[in-house]
Amino acid sequence: MIGDPALVTRASVLIAAYRERQRRVVTAESCTGGLVAALLTEVAGSSAVVERGFVTYSNEAKAEILGVDFNLISAHGAVSEPVARAMAEGALAHSRADVALAITGIAGPGGATPAKPVGLVHFGLVAAGRATRHIERRYGDLGRSEVRRCAVEDALGFLEMALEKV
16 A cells, blocks of 8 residues: 555655644544555655554553544443544644544454444544634445555545645
């Protein structure tokens, strides 16, 4: 996935646009396990844009590294709108970035419930001084790798969208 020419090209364009505007990005990834940060850093010169990336796969990591309240996780589950928002806000607060993207979801094959099926992914997106946005995707049970790939593709789109608003 990281070496996919189309994704690397999109990432290159995104990095160039952020660099031109002197904006920096932080990621907080759960189900994608750092794939967005890996893709962005595949681009030469990305260190001017990618401030840092957090892989917060466990609930403990979400709380300890990003400051997500355990009560929020207990009340809504790790794969939820409130947690995605809190992850993005925590990533922004614990970095020197201008834009934060968070991803939490169920890539499968296990971990699903009727209310939270495989393929459910929540994104949190926040730019400094702006309201936190939430985007939900239901990709379906496409297989673990494909769910993660879809989430990475959408993440690039959301980072493009955030740049328009910064």
